[in-house]
Amino acid sequence: MQWKKLNSLEINLKTARSRQKSYTDVRRRDLEFQIDDWVLRKVSPMKGVVRFGKKQKLSPRCVGHYRILKRVRNMAYELVLPVELASVYPFFHISLLKKCLGDPTYIVPLESVAMKDILTNEDELVEILDRHVRRLRNKEVASVKVLWRSQPVEGAT
Numbered sequence: 001m002q003w004k005k006l007n008s009l010e011i012n013l014k015t016a017r018s019r020q021k022s023y024t025d026v027r028r029r030d031l032e033f034q035i036d037d038w039v040l041r042k043v044s045p046m047k048g049v050v051r052f053g054k055k056q057k058l059s060p061r062c063v064g065h066y067r068i069l070k071r072v073r074n075m076a077y078e079l080v081l082p083v084e085l086a087s088v089y090p091f092f093h094i095s096l097l098k099k100c101l102g103d104p105t106y107i108v109p110l111e112s113v114a115m116k117d118i119l120t121n122e123d124e125l126v127e128i129l130d131r132h133v134r135r136l137r138n139k140e141v142a143s144v145k146v147l148w149r150s151q152p153v154e155g156a157t
């Protein structure tokens with residue numbers, strides 16, 4: 001009697017393991033980087049922990065463009081970090097890295113871009129293309145389609 005219970009428990013445990021393995025295999029992706037590849041460092045999602053000077057509700061999920069210096073074992077890489085991050089340990093697990101698409105040498109730093117204080121764009125009305133009245137339960141809402149000077153006909157709002 002007890003032998004049958006143990007056998008059925010083993011079968012149930014094996015089916016649960018295989019089910020969980022199939023769930024994790026769907027999400028798992030095999031990552032491998034080469035030396036001199038550029039990667040992004042994922043920021044820690046823990047509350048109250050400030051990593052890489054990022055702290056706000058809308059902070060980015062990944063920071064920087066770092067070059068891979070060397071591979072350490074199968075799952076860790078050493079990155080070339082800037083001087084500001086000299087206190088950060090340069091070795092990172094592969095799960096904390098994301099491949100950088102594009103060439104980071106073409107990135108223009110924001111400090112070099114000159115911006116005006118007033119960022120406005122004044123569009124002039126050319127013509128009204130369409131009028132439409134939408135009826136809701138208790139009221140009517142008027143809509144107007146307008147063609148602006150700086151927009152093509154497809155960009156009319």
